[in-house]
Amino acid sequence: MIYSSKLIEDAVREFSRLPGIGKKTALRMVLQLLRMDETDVDEFTNAISRMRHEIKFCKTCHNVSDSDVCMICVNPGRNRAQVCVVETLRDVIAIESTQQYSGLYHVLGGIISPLDGIGPEQLNISTLHDRVKETGVTELIMALSPTIEGDTTVYYIARQVKDLPVTITTIARGIAFGGELEFADEMTLARSIAKRLPIENYVTLK
């Protein structure tokens, strides 16, 4: 595309570096910013700049945080005996948004994937071991991808903490609420039959 303005061209190029943003979408965003008040655009750029420069990672759970320890870890209302182990902070946001979980988290920063060159030492696994050992964690809830890499990571962590008094559980897999049986993949459907529950365990989400 030919822009007739270097300023527009630069802004479009910067936007197209973001995931899923092509040149046309980038141009639409740039033209929208051009129509906005200068103060609103300043708010936009400041929010992004501040976010990148001031963000910290929680010393305890490795979640993003505005200070050294994150809002979840300092909250006295959370159950300190439960730790949900997740890959990334997107998973924390997804689980927090359900408002159904009151324990803590541990963000691994990925999963063990030898093909991508990611071994246990690149992940926050040793700090998880120390955390279980030093604080009174009684349950590790594994909320990792249902893939070979995810399963490998679960087994690796299980081996690491096997001498500690902690129970390891995984989140339930099955047919989603509102999901149609015919569109479910075979593995999910097969496991949801194999792991069927007595009717008294059947609860619907509020």
Place this chain on the structure above:
Amino acid sequence: MIYSSKLIEDAVREFSRLPGIGKKTALRMVLQLLRMDETDVDEFTNAISRMRHEIKFCKTCHNVSDSDVCMICVNPGRNRAQVCVVETLRDVIAIESTQQYSGLYHVLGGIISPLDGIGPEQLNISTLHDRVKETGVTELIMALSPTIEGDTTVYYIARQVKDLPVTITTIARGIAFGGELEFADEMTLARSIAKRLPIENYVTLK
């Protein structure tokens, strides 16, 4: 969604103000920016900030510009007798990207639309009249939307310049190259038959 970080929350909110960006897409972009180097993020915010604060509008054609007169208007290689009248600068970018047009432009900033409260006085029409009168423009090529508002604008401009020695043309409407007849709308198809061309006029795009 619940973010556990005010910095992330602010950045997501700012991104969701852009057109077509929901909370999930905004979060994906924010997390991408979080993974990028601080200097790259600075380049991103600087490009946007500079674009908004330093952009000018060309005094002659009202296109966006880095200086008082735009790159197209100052280019001595352009045909000064032809002016293509468009609604917005997106149209300029689209036509420039074809690399087939060598005349100048005039950006109206919209089209006459009484329902939206846009009359001729809100648009750059009086400057177009002056431009035709004072410079040697011999042809106005109307490249406006094929809607009632677009047609109204074409007729209004034609009336404004009717005493001046200028020809008014409109861009050709018809079936797109590579377009399937069966998917064309009825009006386009009907007009493309009514305005059929002798075979010697048939040229394919390089």
